[in-house]
Amino acid sequence: MIVKHEIANKGEKPLLVWIEPWAEQYSVPPGSELELAFAGPYDDPVFYTAAEEEGLVFTCGWAGSTFEATLDGHRATPNRD
Numbered sequence: 001m002i003v004k005h006e007i008a009n010k011g012e013k014p015l016l017v018w019i020e021p022w023a024e025q026y027s028v029p030p031g032s033e034l035e036l037a038f039a040g041p042y043d044d045p046v047f048y049t050a051a052e053e054e055g056l057v058f059t060c061g062w063a064g065s066t067f068e069a070t071l072d073g074h075r076a077t078p079n080r081d
Contacts, residue, residue, distance in 0.1 A: 001039065001040060001041070001042060002037055002038065002039045003037075003038045003039075004035060004036065004037050004038075005035070005036045005038070005059065006033055006034070006035050006036075007028060007033065007034045007035075007036070007057055007059075008028075008032075008033040009028040009029065009030055009031065009032055009033070009034075010030075010031075011030055011055070012030050013030065013055055014027050014028065014029055014030065014055070015027070015028040015055055015056075015057060016028075016055060016056050016057070017034055017056075017057045017059060018056065018057070018058050018059065019036070019059050019060070019061070019067065019069075020058070020059070020060045020061070021060070021061065022061075022067070024078040024079075025078060025079045026069055026071070026076055026078055026079060027079055028071065032071060032072050033071070033072060034069060034070070034071050034076060035069070035070045035071075036059065036067055036068075036069050037067060037068045037069075037070075038061045038062070038065045038066070038067045039065060039066050039067070040061070040062055040063075040064045040065030040066065041064055042062060042063075042064065042065075
């Protein structure tokens with residue numbers, strides 16, 4: 001099963017997207033869109049996104065899943081901070 005999720009930054013400041021359980025984070029510049037494609041063996045995945053505070057989005061895949069991230073159509077690289 002593949003579940004795609006798009007996160008668009010319509011604000012004026014960079015948006016931080018935190019992805020669990022991998023503890024990876026991506027910075028999404030204003031006017032950009034991050035697409036996450038989660039894949040895994042389950043028919044009913046547990047998947048959610050919550051805005052924890054302004055400028056931060058917390059996203060979680062499900063047990064046994066993997067994901068790929070693209071930023072504006074190009075493979076995204078996680079922040080290394």
